[in-house]
Amino acid sequence: MIITPIFNQLNIAIQSLIHMSEQFTEEELSKCPITNKRSMMEVLIHIAVICRADYVISCEATIDEMSEFYKRNEPITLSEIRRDLSANYQYLYQVYAGYTQEELHEIKTSYWGVSYSRYEWLLEIVAHVYHHRGQLHSMLAQNVRDPLVALFQ
Numbered sequence: 001m002i003i004t005p006i007f008n009q010l011n012i013a014i015q016s017l018i019h020m021s022e023q024f025t026e027e028e029l030s031k032c033p034i035t036n037k038r039s040m041m042e043v044l045i046h047i048a049v050i051c052r053a054d055y056v057i058s059c060e061a062t063i064d065e066m067s068e069f070y071k072r073n074e075p076i077t078l079s080e081i082r083r084d085l086s087a088n089y090q091y092l093y094q095v096y097a098g099y100t101q102e103e104l105h106e107i108k109t110s111y112w113g114v115s116y117s118r119y120e121w122l123l124e125i126v127a128h129v130y131h132h133r134g135q136l137h138s139m140l141a142q143n144v145r146d147p148l149v150a151l152f153q
Helices: 005-020 040-058 061-072 078-097 116-143
Strands: 107-109 115-117
Touching: 005 040, 005 078, 005 116, 040 061, 040 078, 040 116, 078 116, 115 116
Parallel strands: none
Antiparallel strands: 107 115
């Protein structure tokens, strides 16, 4: 199936995030290296829900539905973050594994007006996870210590 290699790459990112999260305390992650920006913990919380949140967006959820989604699905502790990273990845994988080729090519529009095929939404999700993983890695390396995790295989 064409999406299997994409999920392999997404899994690499998720596993490296879990590994990073295991190396730091909540206190270390609470640091906010850039004024008026997210703390490292807030970035990690955001990443933990990307697979499911971006999928919900790709299902044409409204801005109000997304606001409610984030209220109901925000992990608080590192153990919840690790749980959600894995669970949301698995959820996304299961959903996409059930799509036909025709369904993968269906166009879906976000609440802000961007239209992509489901396949393109999957690529966007991977890019979103990789973007914030790189951001988090840099924040940790510059402000706490090098996470010593391979970002690519």
